[in-house]
Amino acid sequence: KNQVEQSPQSLIILEGKNCTLQCNYTVSPFSNLRWYKQDTGRGPVSLTIMTFSENTKSNGRYTATLDADTKQSSLHITASQLSDSASYICVVSAIYSGGGADGLTFGKGTHLIIQP
């Protein structure tokens, strides 16, 4: 069964500090891995998308890494800001044989709180 596990479930850090969020998955066959940021009361916003051949991808202060061998990904946030307070969701996409439906498996998210 395809699964995406995220840790920690929640995290509180001080403004200006760095943090790393983890995502482990068992989705197969792997197509790509996405990180989304969801502010409270808003829809998710894409941060990064990585395919099998990509090890790292950055988007401003956000840097995602992918180890397809160990099926792990991390999202590193540098110099955190109050606006980084949100839920961060890891989503892994699988390719079904025959070019059919593209399966998306969502993690439950990490709730990040940045304190001043």
Place this chain on the structure above:
Amino acid sequence: DTAVSQTPKYLVTQMGNDKSIKCEQNLGHDTMYWYKQDSKKFLKIMFSYNNKELIINETVPNRFSPKSPDKAHLNLHINSLELGDSAVYFCASSQDFSGARETQYFGPGTRLLVL
């Protein structure tokens, strides 16, 4: 100039009623999606349409029926609403479907409360 819009933003209704949620995207995308986010904030895909054709239909009660009149619209009709249907429903779109790498753009969500 909102990219993906949903109406209504809030919907409060009685159990047993039938309701519809509308979604429109002005990005020129071919693929649209409906997601349900429960009280534990867990997002789950419900349906996906590509060029008005259904391509993903997860295990969802048949009380839920998506309708895509054109590429820019994907509406969700729910019959005989139940308490467990209370959730936030997100519409999303992406440039196409064959490219699984395509970024999805989400709407602001519709908060449904069934009493």
